[in-house]
Amino acid sequence: MPEVPSYRIFASSQSASKALAEDISQLIRSRDSEERTTVLGLATGNTPVQLYKELIRMHRDGLSFRNVVTFNLDEYIGIDREHPESYWQFMHSHLFNHIDINPENIHIPEGMVAADNIESHCSAYENQIEEAGGIDLQVLGIGRNGHIGFNEPGVSPDVATHATELNQVTINDAAEAFGGAADVPQRAITMGVKTILGAQRIALLAFGSSKADIVERALTSGITSEVPATYLQSHNDTTFFLDQDAGKRLS
Numbered sequence: 001m002p003e004v005p006s007y008r009i010f011a012s013s014q015s016a017s018k019a020l021a022e023d024i025s026q027l028i029r030s031r032d033s034e035e036r037t038t039v040l041g042l043a044t045g046n047t048p049v050q051l052y053k054e055l056i057r058m059h060r061d062g063l064s065f066r067n068v069v070t071f072n073l074d075e076y077i078g079i080d081r082e083h084p085e086s087y088w089q090f091m092h093s094h095l096f097n098h099i100d101i102n103p104e105n106i107h108i109p110e111g112m113v114a115a116d117n118i119e120s121h122c123s124a125y126e127n128q129i130e131e132a133g134g135i136d137l138q139v140l141g142i143g144r145n146g147h148i149g150f151n152e153p154g155v156s157p158d159v160a161t162h163a164t165e166l167n168q169v170t171i172n173d174a175a176e177a178f179g180g181a182a183d184v185p186q187r188a189i190t191m192g193v194k195t196i197l198g199a200q201r202i203a204l205l206a207f208g209s210s211k212a213d214i215v216e217r218a219l220t221s222g223i224t225s226e227v228p229a230t231y232l233q234s235h236n237d238t239t240f241f242l243d244q245d246a247g248k249r250l251s
């Protein structure tokens with residue numbers, strides 16, 4: 001039987017973010033003490049912003065990211081790094097520009113890869129994760145439609161990093177940032193569910209009442225491709241970090 005992911009409900013999104021940042025810093029320090037690198041899978045979006053702020057604060061207090069390797073979940077296809085809504089831009093402005101990570105250790109799928117090269121780019125991304133020793137801890141958010149990364153409803157759990165069409169809910173949710181749904185990229189490169197489930201440990205953050213229904217479904221409905229986050233029920237070390245609003249439907 002799959003084990004249902006555990007969940008923790010915090011007084012606020014800030015305390016949830018602090019708790020995960022604390023876990024990440026302990027992981028980095030413990031692997032540093034064994035002279036091993038730490039491989040983090042990272043997410044973008046509104047949800048992890050406070051987590052990254054907290055990690056920057058910890059860096060100012062002495063936490064080093066010199067031995068950290070990162071892999072981001074996803075990137076839009078067709079926008080370049082300098083685009084204000086690119087995930088490359090997001091990660092650099094919200095985290096990487098403020099910590100001592102080696103730029104060579106940062107991996108984000110390339111949004112401007114030529115159509116003919118997408119497949120090889122995706123398999124190279126998988127190889128890089130494998131060569132890094134696999135992901136020690138993957139940070140996730142969750143879309144209102146249950147997506148994780150850009151694994152949209154209907155996705156197979158057996159697919160690794162791939163190019164995908166964005167779901168209409170995802171496009172609508174991104175519309176404001178892009179100045180209208182028509183300007184939201186239609187496609188993205190994303191780690192697959194298979195890639196995500198390959199992580200040793202997974203921490204999913206969800207905040208606010210708009211996530212309450214989908215969090216409940218992700219944790220309590222059976223595993224279904226219609227809610228990709230339910231695939232996390234087949235992973236043996238996943239924790240949802242929730243604030244009170246996102247956790248309000250859970251008893």
Ligand code: F6R
Nearest residue numbers: 043044045046047141142143149
């Ligand atoms: C981001 C990602 C997405 C987001 C999700 C929630 O890299 O892969 O799955 O985590 O869309 O987005 P926010 O946090 O903006 O609600």
